[in-house]
Amino acid sequence: MPDSQYNRRFWETMIGLFLLILGLASLSGGGGAMFPLLLGLLGFYLLARQFDQTNQRRSGYSEMASPSWGWTDEDEEDEIPARTASGADQVYAHAIDAVRRAGRDPGATQVLPVDIGVMAFRSGDDPVVHRTQDVFDDVDYIQPFVQLRLPQRAVGRIRFELIDSDGQTLFVHEDVQQLERGRNLVTPAARLPIHDAQAMHRDWELRVSADGVLLAIHKFGWRERTEKVVRRHLREDGEITNELRVAIIENEPGSLSLDELLAYQEEEHQRSAGRR
Secondary structure, eight states: OOHHHHHHHHHHHHHHHHHHHHHHHHHHTTOOSHHHHHHHHHHHHHHHHHHHHHHHHHHHHHHHHSOOOEEEOOOOSSOEESOOOOOTTEEEHHHHHHHHHTTOOGGGOSSEEEEEEEEEEOTTSOOEEESSSOEETTOSEEEEEEEEEESSOEEEEEEEEEEOTTSOEEEEEEEEEEEOSEEEEEOOSOOEEOOTTSOOSSOEEEEEEETTEEEEEEEEOEEOOHHHHHHHHHHHHOOOOHHHHHHHHHSOTTTSOHHHHHHHHHHHHHHHHHHO
8 A cells, every 4th residue: 555545544533532532522411412412423434434444445455355266067059159258267177177188287387378269260150159069061160269367478380270070170379478477369260161061960179279288179060940951851851841941930940840841841742641
């Protein structure tokens, strides 16, 4: 605390104590009631303000010494549009799993990944952040990201690698990064194009290293859109009926199950057989 602020608080405390004692003494001595009461109230106010400021400073020191950690595994039933991460102290559970998968102890790691995943890009759509949810296999590009927490400023080479289901390394990008104390969002200045010829039958790996030291291994999978599954099935069993086409248009992707869509086709087949 600066000396001037300490001196000001000291004298306010002393004046408040003096006025409080003077007011109480005047009241007990039988003097006029209003003036001693005002002196006592003013002294009590000055003392109370100093006491409140002391509690606030103690509370602030406690929060700095013992930060709260939010170890959460977010619910990703829906895609999450790319946005600024909320919660300054949030550490994602899947990021901690990725650190352990790399053979490191999260509690003893100075450069700690607190968030990790990929951003998916599809023509005409906003980029979507995927942490634990599978990525749609019809996206155009994916771009990895990691958020690193450091105890102090540092400069180093951050390396990203993407490895497919067959163990083939499809993406490698390494850059020198100026990292600040605290949290740093790092993403390469490049994206991996996605196409049907790539192996997607098992999980992919995202590996993040710093100056040759492996920090995290994050796994993510792939999935087809419901519409794609339905279209493939209908190409095998017959053409799309008008009723099924309307049902697909009127329902947003994901709100109508595959069984419900196929039920429309079965009902149409039965009606067609009845008309014969």
